[in-house]
Amino acid sequence: MSDDHVFGPDRECFMCKAPTRWTHPVEKSRQSFRKWGKGYTMRPVWSFCGQCEDFYQAAQDDKLFEAMAHWQERPPTEVEDDLRETFAAFRLADLGPVPYEQPDASQ
Numbered sequence: 001m002s003d004d005h006v007f008g009p010d011r012e013c014f015m016c017k018a019p020t021r022w023t024h025p026v027e028k029s030r031q032s033f034r035k036w037g038k039g040y041t042m043r044p045v046w047s048f049c050g051q052c053e054d055f056y057q058a059a060q061d062d063k064l065f066e067a068m069a070h071w072q073e074r075p076p077t078e079v080e081d082d083l084r085e086t087f088a089a090f091r092l093a094d095l096g097p098v099p100y101e102q103p104d105a106s107q
């Protein structure tokens with residue numbers, strides 16, 4: 001049974017839930033990565049707001065983890081433990097930022 005679940009960019013920033021400004025498609029061959037001794041597959045397109053894009057480009061990962069910790073109501077260190085490997089893999093797979101076309105449906 002094939003289950004090729006393909007999903008596009010989110011309207012909300014992956015890190016902080018603000019409206020998406022940038023999307024980052026990832027290289028298909030690098031979507032799989034290992035974490036905690038297990039194989040994982042990262043999302044095919046990542047979505048960032050303007051601020052998180054700036055943090056990402058400046059390699060201020062701690063700010064990104066803080067943003068996610070805020071709405072998840074978790075300690076930033078816990079988010080970092082969860083995402084450190086994922087982010088390292090994402091940086092390698094990232095094909096670069098693409099401006100997000102905001103759909104008008106919600107207006």
Ligand SMILES: [Zn+2]
Nearest residue numbers: 013016049052
């Ligand atoms: Zn954000």
